[in-house]
Amino acid sequence: MKAIVALILLVQLPIHKALPAASPPPLGCDDPESEAAAEAAVSYINGHSHHGYKFALNRIENIRVIPQGLNNDIIFLELDLLETTCHILSPTPLENCTVRSFTEHAVEGDCDIKLQKLNGQFSVLASKCHSHADSSEDVTKFCPDCPLLVSLNNTEVLKAVTAALNKHNSKTADAYLKLLEIGRAKIQYHPAHIVFVEFAVAATNCSAEEAKANVEACQLLPDNQSNFGFCTATMVILPSDNLEVNCQLYGHQPGVTYSPPAQATSAGLSPGLVTGFTNHNLRVSHNNPSASESSSSEFPLLLAKPVAKRAVAEVAQHDKVPRPVGFVPPPPPPCPGKIRYFKT
Incomplete structure (x- = not known):
């Protein structure tokens, strides 16, 4: 009798199923x-x-x-x-x-x-x-008068970068710098005609003075000595000519390298960028x-x-x-x- 009662109680117990984790x-x-x-x-x-x-x-x-x-x-x-x-x-x-x-x-x-x-x-x-x-x-x-981005191979941009780098190298006693790539360029037309450029550079194995004698002999430093930098320049065309340039070298950074674009042009641009990208x-x-x-x-x-x-x-x-x-x-x-x- 006790066994039957126990069985009935077991049947009446609620059955708890394991619920899946939410x-x-x-x-x-x-x-x-x-x-x-x-x-x-x-x-x-x-x-x-x-x-x-x-x-x-x-x-x-x-x-x-x-x-x-x-x-x-x-x-x-x-x-x-x-x-x-x-x-x-x-x-x-x-x-x-x-x-x-x-x-x-x-x-x-x-x-x-x-x-x-x-x-x-x-x-x-x-x-x-x-x-x-x-x-x-x-x-x-x-902003109606804000300068806008222009093609990195714009004629005025290339002229400004060349002039800016030449001006820096002519006034420094430190390493002769070469262009790696143009990073950004903007042109303002009103109320003055101004070209703004930014470009990456690297130190060579020549001083700026040595480069005057034979610039073709100046080569970028090897990876274990590389010294990259960055320049900004502003070239005013109108109402009067004026050029301001500021370059900064970062110093050697172990492990940091630069991969030149395939078949880079003398302006430091890859073929894809020469087509007019900003x-x-x-x-x-x-x-x-x-x-x-x-x-x-x-x-x-x-x-x-x-x-x-x-x-x-x-x-x-x-x-x-x-x-x-x-x-x-x-x-x-x-x-x-x-x-x-x-x-x-």
């Missing part, structure tokens, strides 16, 4: 982990670029995390970057580099990055980047084989961007509709994230 909420673009992943991605992008300028994070546009196992995630990032004033050869840490303002005719970078986070460490598996200058019309509307494109300068070969399937989050932006618009539209007292609107989508500098 999926973690989607990672937001402004979450600390997203910020850490973006920081690692930007560091990688700048570390693998060989021309132009360092880029800083402006906004995390989207993020997708695919768990692979314990302490192992694959992360897809879509980033909006902005060009800084630091050349890629500059030893200045990125956090100390100034992001160019909109009125300086900003250059925006767009990157899709695939990372792995394994045991807390990030590593980049694939990347795809490109960059472009903001619309000249937009800059002019906001900025060094990340797609061109980025030396990761996956950067140009990655297909859209490598970055599935690309399809999520317009969805996220549409969701923002829908929330804004719904907020215009009268709501009952106590109504709590749905939270905004976790992406895109905050804008750090200005909307591009």
